[in-house]
Amino acid sequence: MSEFRSVTLDNGLQVVAEVDNRGYSAAIGYFVRAGARDENDSQSGLSHFLEHMMFKGTATRSAADVNRELDELGGQSNAYTSEEQTVYYAAVLPKYQRRMVDLLSDMMRPRLDADEFATERGVILEEIAKYEDQPPFGAFERVMECCYGPRGLGRRVLGTTESITNMHVDTMRDYFSARYRPENMVLAASGNVDFDDLVEQAGEATAAWNDLPMPAEFASDNKDVLPEGVELNPRLSVPDATQAYRVTLSGGPSMAASDRYAMRLLASIIGDDGGSRLFWDLIDTGRAEIATLWPQEYSDTGALFSYLVCTPDQMDSNIRLMNEAIDLVVRDGVKQDELDQVINKTVAGVIMASERPSQRLFGLGSHWLCCREYLSTDELLDAYRRVDVAAIGDAARNYLCCEPTEVIASASDEPSLTT
Structure with a gap:
C-alpha cells in the first residue's frame, strides 16, 4: 500500500511523497509557484524563459554537465510551465534517487549567465513563431486574453515576441529571486522513495536557499494600456x-x-x-x-x-x-x-x-x-x-x-x- 508523508523544512520548503515500495521506479520533482499569472508586462513569458535557463548550468555544473548527467541517470526528465506553476521532474530507478535529488536541487540555483540568456532568447522567439504558425494559430491564447484580460490568467505562457525581445537578464534574476524561494516551492516524490533520506538530503541541499536577496517590489501594470504585442480581436x-x-x-x-x-x-x-x-x-x-x-x-x-x-x-x-x-x-x-x-x-x-x-x-x-x-x-x-x-x-x-x-x-x- 502507498503511504503519504509530508515535512516542512526549517527554510519553508514543503517535502511531500506518496511512498510505495512495491514500485520499480521513483519520480521526483520541484514544483514552483511561478507561472504566467504571476508576471507583470515587462516579465511576460519570463516563467517559461526561466524554465529553459534552469538547464543552462549552475555554479558547479555546466549546461553540458547538467544534460549529460540527466542522460546518465536514465529514466525520463523534463520541465513545463503553465499559468500557475513551473515544474521540473524526473523518473529514475530508486538507486539513483540521491543523484537525481542532488542534480535537481543544484539546477534550482542556476547561474543565469548573460550570454546563455542572449542565446536562449533566440530559442524562445523561434518557439513563439512556430507556435503561432501552427493550428489553431494562437486561438487558445486569444480566447484566454479575451475572457480574462491580457493579464493574470489571461497572460500568455510563452509571452509575446515584443516582451521576450525587450527582456533583460537582470529582470529574470530579480524574478527568480522573488519566486524561487523555498516557501514558494514543493519537492514532491512518488513511487519507491526513501522518504527519510529525501528529507535529510533536501535539508542539506537547500539550507542556504533563504540567502537569496529579495528584490524591490515589481512595478504595477498600466491596466488602461494593452501589453505590447497583444490584441483582443476575437x-x-x-x-x-x-x-x-x-x-x-x-x-x-x-x-x-x-x-x-x-x-x-x-x-x-x-x-x-x-x-x-x-x-x-x-x-x-x-x-x-x-x-x-x-x-x-x-x-x-x-x-x-x-x-x-x-x-x-x-x-x-x-x-x-x-x-x-x-x-x-x-x-x-x-x-x-x-x-x-x-x-x-x-x-x-x-x-x-x-x-x-x-x-x-x-x-x-x-x-x-x-x-x-x-x-x-x-x-x-x-x-x-x-x-x-x-x-x-x-x-x-x-x-x-x-x-x-x-x-x-x-x-x-x-x-x-x-x-
Missing part, C-alpha cells in the same frame, strides 16, 4: 488556412471545488475525443475533424474549453449542433447507463495512470502546491464513483448555461453567422 485571420478553428471558454470549477469530478465526467460525456456525444454527432459523421470539450482547473477558478475544427462552410452548422448537444444535456440531463459508462472509463484510466509514479507525481505536487491537500488514488476513485445523475445535472446548469467567450481563426476574418 477573429484571427489566417490567409492560407484551409480549415476553420473555433475555441470557446466559459467558467468551470476550481482545483478545490467539490463539483469538479462531476464536471470532468460531464465534459467526457459531451466532448471526449472518442465515444462522446460530439464525437458521434460531428466526428463520426465526417462533419468535423475535431469537436471536443474539457475542463481546466486552476487554484481559485476554472475554465471550460471547447474546440472545433472543420471546413469553413460547415462552421455555422457545426456550432449549432454543438450548442444543441449542450442544451440537450442542460434540459434533459444524462441517463444512468451513460454515466456508468463514463465512470468506468474514467476509473480505469485513473487506475492505469496510478501504476506509473511519474503520473502520480504531477497530481500530488500540483495539488499540494496550490491547495495543500493530498488525495490518494482510492479517494479519487471514490470521488468519481459517488457522482450521480443529479450531480451531473447540477454541473450542467451551473457551467453550461452561460454565454462563452468565442475566438475563431480562419482564412476569412468575417464573423460567424451564428450568435
Whole structure:
C-alpha cells in the first residue's frame, strides 16, 4: 500500500511523497509557484524563459554537465510551465534517487549567465513563431486574453515576441529571486522513495536557499494600456488556412471545488475525443475533424474549453449542433447507463495512470502546491464513483448555461453567422 508523508523544512520548503515500495521506479520533482499569472508586462513569458535557463548550468555544473548527467541517470526528465506553476521532474530507478535529488536541487540555483540568456532568447522567439504558425494559430491564447484580460490568467505562457525581445537578464534574476524561494516551492516524490533520506538530503541541499536577496517590489501594470504585442480581436485571420478553428471558454470549477469530478465526467460525456456525444454527432459523421470539450482547473477558478475544427462552410452548422448537444444535456440531463459508462472509463484510466509514479507525481505536487491537500488514488476513485445523475445535472446548469467567450481563426476574418 502507498503511504503519504509530508515535512516542512526549517527554510519553508514543503517535502511531500506518496511512498510505495512495491514500485520499480521513483519520480521526483520541484514544483514552483511561478507561472504566467504571476508576471507583470515587462516579465511576460519570463516563467517559461526561466524554465529553459534552469538547464543552462549552475555554479558547479555546466549546461553540458547538467544534460549529460540527466542522460546518465536514465529514466525520463523534463520541465513545463503553465499559468500557475513551473515544474521540473524526473523518473529514475530508486538507486539513483540521491543523484537525481542532488542534480535537481543544484539546477534550482542556476547561474543565469548573460550570454546563455542572449542565446536562449533566440530559442524562445523561434518557439513563439512556430507556435503561432501552427493550428489553431494562437486561438487558445486569444480566447484566454479575451475572457480574462491580457493579464493574470489571461497572460500568455510563452509571452509575446515584443516582451521576450525587450527582456533583460537582470529582470529574470530579480524574478527568480522573488519566486524561487523555498516557501514558494514543493519537492514532491512518488513511487519507491526513501522518504527519510529525501528529507535529510533536501535539508542539506537547500539550507542556504533563504540567502537569496529579495528584490524591490515589481512595478504595477498600466491596466488602461494593452501589453505590447497583444490584441483582443476575437477573429484571427489566417490567409492560407484551409480549415476553420473555433475555441470557446466559459467558467468551470476550481482545483478545490467539490463539483469538479462531476464536471470532468460531464465534459467526457459531451466532448471526449472518442465515444462522446460530439464525437458521434460531428466526428463520426465526417462533419468535423475535431469537436471536443474539457475542463481546466486552476487554484481559485476554472475554465471550460471547447474546440472545433472543420471546413469553413460547415462552421455555422457545426456550432449549432454543438450548442444543441449542450442544451440537450442542460434540459434533459444524462441517463444512468451513460454515466456508468463514463465512470468506468474514467476509473480505469485513473487506475492505469496510478501504476506509473511519474503520473502520480504531477497530481500530488500540483495539488499540494496550490491547495495543500493530498488525495490518494482510492479517494479519487471514490470521488468519481459517488457522482450521480443529479450531480451531473447540477454541473450542467451551473457551467453550461452561460454565454462563452468565442475566438475563431480562419482564412476569412468575417464573423460567424451564428450568435
